[in-house]
Amino acid sequence: MMKKWEGIVKELKRQMVMAVPLIVANFLMFALQLISILFVGRISHQELAGASIAISFVNSVGYTVLMGLSCALDTLCGQSFGAKNHKMVGLYLQRSMVVVTLVSIPLAAVAAFSGRILILLRQVPEISMAAQSFCRLIIPSIFAYGLLQSILRFLQAQKLVMPIMVSCGITALVLCFNCWVLIYNTELGYRGAAVSISISYWLNLVLLVVYVRYSVHCKSTWTGFSKEAFHNLSGFLKLGIPSTLMVCFQNWQFELLLLLSGLLKNAALQTSVMSISQNICSLVFMFHIGLSGAVSTRISNELGAENPKAAKLVALIASLTSVVEGVIMGVALIVGRSFWGHAFSTEVEVINAIAIMMPWIALSHCIDGFQCILLGTLRGCGQQKIGAIVCLCTYYLIGIPASNVLGFVLHMGVKGLWIGNICAIFVQDVVLLIITSFINWEKQVRT
Numbered sequence: 001m002m003k004k005w006e007g008i009v010k011e012l013k014r015q016m017v018m019a020v021p022l023i024v025a026n027f028l029m030f031a032l033q034l035i036s037i038l039f040v041g042r043i044s045h046q047e048l049a050g051a052s053i054a055i056s057f058v059n060s061v062g063y064t065v066l067m068g069l070s071c072a073l074d075t076l077c078g079q080s081f082g083a084k085n086h087k088m089v090g091l092y093l094q095r096s097m098v099v100v101t102l103v104s105i106p107l108a109a110v111a112a113f114s115g116r117i118l119i120l121l122r123q124v125p126e127i128s129m130a131a132q133s134f135c136r137l138i139i140p141s142i143f144a145y146g147l148l149q150s151i152l153r154f155l156q157a158q159k160l161v162m163p164i165m166v167s168c169g170i171t172a173l174v175l176c177f178n179c180w181v182l183i184y185n186t187e188l189g190y191r192g193a194a195v196s197i198s199i200s201y202w203l204n205l206v207l208l209v210v211y212v213r214y215s216v217h218c219k220s221t222w223t224g225f226s227k228e229a230f231h232n233l234s235g236f237l238k239l240g241i242p243s244t245l246m247v248c249f250q251n252w253q254f255e256l257l258l259l260l261s262g263l264l265k266n267a268a269l270q271t272s273v274m275s276i277s278q279n280i281c282s283l284v285f286m287f288h289i290g291l292s293g294a295v296s297t298r299i300s301n302e303l304g305a306e307n308p309k310a311a312k313l314v315a316l317i318a319s320l321t322s323v324v325e326g327v328i329m330g331v332a333l334i335v336g337r338s339f340w341g342h343a344f345s346t347e348v349e350v351i352n353a354i355a356i357m358m359p360w361i362a363l364s365h366c367i368d369g370f371q372c373i374l375l376g377t378l379r380g381c382g383q384q385k386i387g388a389i390v391c392l393c394t395y396y397l398i399g400i401p402a403s404n405v406l407g408f409v410l411h412m413g414v415k416g417l418w419i420g421n422i423c424a425i426f427v428q429d430v431v432l433l434i435i436t437s438f439i440n441w442e443k444q445v446r447t
Contacts (some may be wrong), residue, residue: 009308011317015294025152026169030286032175032200034279036193037152038344039179047190048345049268050130052275053123053258053423054194057114058138060248060255061108066100066146068244070153072298075239075382077157082304086220093154093222100146108142108188111135111364114437122296123262124208129273130190132346137194143202151208156297160217167207177198195359242384246375249391253424255279257417260403264413273353273414280354281361281368284329288322288369292376299380308441315377315436322373328364333362353414360418367425374432399424 033055040051065234073096080088110117115132119125152164175196182192261267261274295318301312333340337358341351378387403420406412413418 007313008317011313012321013299015291015314015318015321018156018159018161018294018297019287019291021165021290022156022293023251023286025161025165025168026289026293027167027283027286028172029204030282031035031172032197034283035172035175036197037275037279038181039183040190040193047130049124049127049271049275051134051190051193052271052333053118053127053262054114054131054134054138056255056258056275057118058111058135058142060252061110061114062104062142064146064248064251065103065107065244066142068247069100069103069240070096070146070149071243071247071379071384071446072096072236073150073153074155074243074376075300075384076236076381077154078118078297078300078380079304079382081157082301083220083306085304087223089157089221090223091155091226091228092236093150094225095152095233096153096240097147098229099233099236099240100150101143104143104146111139111142113138121259124267127262127268132190134194136416137188137191138197141198141201144198144205148201148205151205151212154221155208155212155218156293157300158221159297159301161217163208163211163215167211168205170207171200171204174203179379214353239382239384242388243379245388246378246384246391249388249395250375253395253421256400257403257421260407260417261414264407269349269353270414272345272350273357274417276341276350276354277357277361277414277418279344280333280340281365284333284365285368285372287325287329288372291318292372293324294318295373295376296380300379300382303381303441303444308445311380312441314380314440315373315439318373318376319370326369330366332364333365334359335391357415357418360415362424364422364425366420367422367429371425371428371432374429374436377436377439378432381439386435387432390428390435394424394428394431395421398427 032213037048037052037055040048064189073092076092077089080086080092112135113132114135115129116129118128155161155164178196179193180197182188182195183190184192186192188195212222248399258271258274258278261270264270295314299311299315302308302314340358341354344354345351375387375391378384399421401420402423403417406416407418408416
């Protein structure tokens with residue numbers, strides 16, 4: 001029994017050594033958008049709504065797709081590194097970089113006409129055109145983002161997480177300065193936030209490229225570009241496409257909720273409340289995202305090293321950890337519900353609306369972290385197809401319909417939209433728990 005507990009403690013420490021820097025790094029990357037929203041929120045909720053819609057649009061048609069493609073590296077690089085096939089780790093990175101660069105071109109074109117698309121989606125024309133002006137200045141970040149996500153996962157697969165945290169920290173500091181200068185001291189106004197975001201993503205990318213190029217820790221996995229990077233791109237896409245669908249189905253439903261909030265009465269206020277609620281949810285969700293990244297890496301490494309029992313233990317401990325954190329953070333959100341509105345806005349109406357939303361945000365956080373860890377488990381196993389199907393069914397056959405009924409038919413507004421999402425997450429937790437309970441870990445090693 002003592003040896004069993006020692007093994008559990010040892011694994012927990014391994015996960016935390018990886019997870020903590022990833023939590024900080026993810027928080028800092030999220031802060032790039034959050035800080036921008038905070039700066040814009042001090043101008044007016046009309047421009048806040050425009051910037052929020054713009055960031056939401058770029059997230060949904062740009063960042064989410066590129067992140068999904070790069071998530072294939074969680075499996076490919078992680079298992080290759082675990083199997084000590086260091087050459088393939090670098091080749092998978094190169095293939096990912098080729099794919100995300102090509103995909104970024106049409107995504108940028110879509111972002112350029114975001115205003116017209118939003119108007120077709122029945123959004124307020126003034127807010128939509130303000131969003132388009134913001135989007136056009138954030139387009140350069142799309143080309144940086146896919147490359148950045150690929151390098152992050154390349155380093156993460158090798159457990160090189162401290163450089164990620166440091167580069168993200170430097171980038172966040174530069175963003176704060178840029179936002180202050182460009183928003184309040186130039187004619188760009190709220191659009192200065194878009195320029196700041198673009199500069200920051202490129203800075204982060206350059207910092208990590210320099211690290212990979214000159215670090216002794218990457219010498220065996222990065223030996224320079226090779227023609228082999230263009231070989232078997234279809235093989236990369238076999239895992240990259242379901243990875244993209246899994247991430248997109250998960251994130252798009254949040255963007256749909258924001259769009260739906262724009263159809264409610266007093267659209268500017270409702271959109272601001274939904275945007276702030278989602279930002280709060282994303283902020284406190286950084287723990288689960290970091291832990292999920294550590295889990296997918298640990299599981300893929302152990303499977304690559306042919307240690308199925310160790311991979312199973314990783315999933316079990318991480319799941320229990322996420323539940324404990326979810327309860328603690330949920331209670332903290334409810335206790336401090338009056339604080340959050342003041343952090344995002346100076347308007348009393350917005351502040352009061354956020355306080356009413358906090359118990360529901362706390363509940364969603366408690367159950368959402370569990371599914372994040374289970375999806376991380378599937379990524380480590382290379383089972384993204386299953387994750388994509390589960391996300392599609394729960395969010396779009398249960399969540400979105402429930403949100404529409406509660407938000408519009410029962411006139412519950414933003415709160416109703418959010419409760420519908422909670423219904424989807426709960427069902428997803430149950431389904432994913434059943435699926436992971438029946439994973440044949442020995443078979444995973446053989447495949």
